[in-house]
Amino acid sequence: MVYDLIVVGGGPAGSTCARRAAQLGLEVLVLEKEKHPRRKACGGGLTLRINDALDLDFTQVVERELCGQRFYYSSGKSKTYLQPDLGGYTVRREDFDHFLLQKATEAGATVQQGARVTDVTEELNQVVVVAGKESYSAKLVVGADGPNSTVARKTGLKTRWDDNEIALCIEAAVPMDPSEILRIVGDPAGSERITLEFYIGFLPKGYAWAFAKKNEFSFGIGALVTAVSSLKVYWRKFVTSFEERNGVKCNLVGQTAARIPVRGIIEKPYSNRIMLIGDAGGFVKSNTGEGIPYAVESGKIAADVAVDIIAEVPKVNTMTYFNRAWNSMGQDLITPHPLFLDESQ
Numbered sequence: 569m570v571y572d573l574i575v576v577g578g579g580p581a582g583s584t585c586a587r588r589a590a591q592l593g594l595e596v597l598v599l600e601k602e603k604h605p606r607r608k609a610c611g612g613g614l615t616l617r618i619n620d621a622l623d624l625d626f627t628q629v630v631e632r633e634l635c636g637q638r639f640y641y642s643s644g645k646s647k648t649y650l651q652p653d654l655g656g657y658t659v660r661r662e663d664f665d666h667f668l669l670q671k672a673t674e675a676g677a678t679v680q681q682g683a684r685v686t687d688v689t690e691e692l693n694q695v696v697v698v699a700g701k702e703s704y705s706a707k708l709v710v711g712a713d714g715p716n717s718t719v720a721r722k723t724g725l726k727t728r729w730d731d732n733e734i735a736l737c738i739e740a741a742v743p744m745d746p747s748e749i750l751r752i753v754g755d756p757a758g759s760e761r762i763t764l765e766f767y768i769g770f771l772p773k774g775y776a777w778a779f780a781k782k783n784e785f786s787f788g789i790g791a792l793v794t795a796v797s798s799l800k801v802y803w804r805k806f807v808t809s810f811e812e813r814n815g816v817k818c819n820l821v822g823q824t825a826a827r828i829p830v831r832g833i834i835e836k837p838y839s840n841r842i843m844l845i846g847d848a849g850g851f852v853k854s855n856t857g858e859g860i861p862y863a864v865e866s867g868k869i870a871a872d873v874a875v876d877i878i879a880e881v882p883k884v885n886t887m888t889y890f891n892r893a894w895n896s897m898g899q900d901l902i903t904p905h906p907l908f909l910d911e912s913q
């Protein structure tokens with residue numbers, strides 16, 4: 569069988585693309601290497617941009633609503649910005665991603681989990697994708713397989729990230745009693761909402777964060793690869809300072825390292841039959857590393873373009889995807905306050 573579309577990767581970008589393409593009538597196969605729910609290194613902070621990007625009610629996987637942000641500076645000062653209206657959400661990526669992948673299945677996409685793609689070959693009339701001992705064919709392939717994208721590497725669209733294009737992060741969950749969480753980051757006005765905490769200026773070209781969920785924090789730290797030789801030293805300092813400031817002992821669970829592209833959309837996230845979306849295509853905001861709403865949005869655009877290509881709508885091709893994605897997000901991703909970026913760039 570030749571699928572209309574194979575989506576490699578079932579994160580927010582891939583699930584959204586698969587769901588929309590299936591809703592619009594395409595035969596879609598998703599190949600996802602993990603079995604969901606799976607842990608993903610992420611703060612799980614969502615700005616309100618997600619409401620426009622995601623055409624789904626995801627209330628059931630929201631952990632906390634936001635009432636603002638607090639910044640701690642290396643000078644010892646801090647500043648809190650509160651807002652009267654809803655400021656965003658936090659989610660656990662285990663639940664959020666699982667929910668989105670289920671929605672793709674419900675829409676009619678075939679989802680194969682535990683299927684790690686190892687090879688992708690673009691031919692004249694189809695693309696052949698290898699996962700384990702199986703090989704699959706499709707008219708189009710979307711690479712939604714994150715910053716270490718096999719699709720990008722195998723098709724030559726992005727063979728490696730330069731050190732000044734990528735931030736290295738450490739992330740861990742820190743289980744905590746909800747009453748302690750509200751004591752530390754709760755809304756001063758007494759609602760159940762929380763502030764996101766950012767720690768700025770403690771390390772070059774990066775920052776640390778503490779984002780609260782219902783029963784845990786996500787602690788993280790990230791910096792441009794070229795800026796920091798030992799992220800672990802800063803990580804330990806950050807955890808210790810959080811413990812001392814708040815009079816708590818932090819138990820770090822599932823500590824892991826991960827990368828975030830921080831240079832905006834890559835030069836050419838498409839070829840004749842391939843489109844790269846989400847982190848695979850560099851759809852991440854350069855100052856904060858925020859990527860989820862952009863992953864979702866790029867997935868939607870790629871799905872719409874795939875539908876038109878399959879329907880042979882005149883003048884629509886994979887470059888249409890790039891043009892639409894660039895017009896909608898390109899400029900927004902490169903910010904005037906390049907926290908992760910090298911000042912000399």
Ligand SMILES: Cc1cc2nc3c(=O)[nH]c(=O)nc-3n(C[C@H](O)[C@H](O)[C@H](O)COP(=O)(O)OP(=O)(O)OC[C@H]3O[C@@H](n4cnc5c(N)ncnc54)[C@H](O)[C@@H]3O)c2cc1C
Pocket residue numbers: 576577578579580581582599600601602608609610611612613614683684685686712713714715716717718737738739788826827828845846847848851852857858859860861863
């Ligand atoms: C530490 C950290 C903290 C972050 N915090 C935030 C935050 O608070 N808010 C925010 O908006 N963004 C945050 N981001 C960025 C955000 O996580 C990404 O932008 C987002 O996950 C991108 O979604 P995606 O679907 O493109 O990729 P991913 O979420 O990485 O999903 C890719 C999927 O592809 C699968 N896959 C990979 N390789 C293969 C293969 N060969 N075959 C089959 N499947 C494969 C993976 O298992 C995964 O499920 C953070 C990133 C990091 C690293």
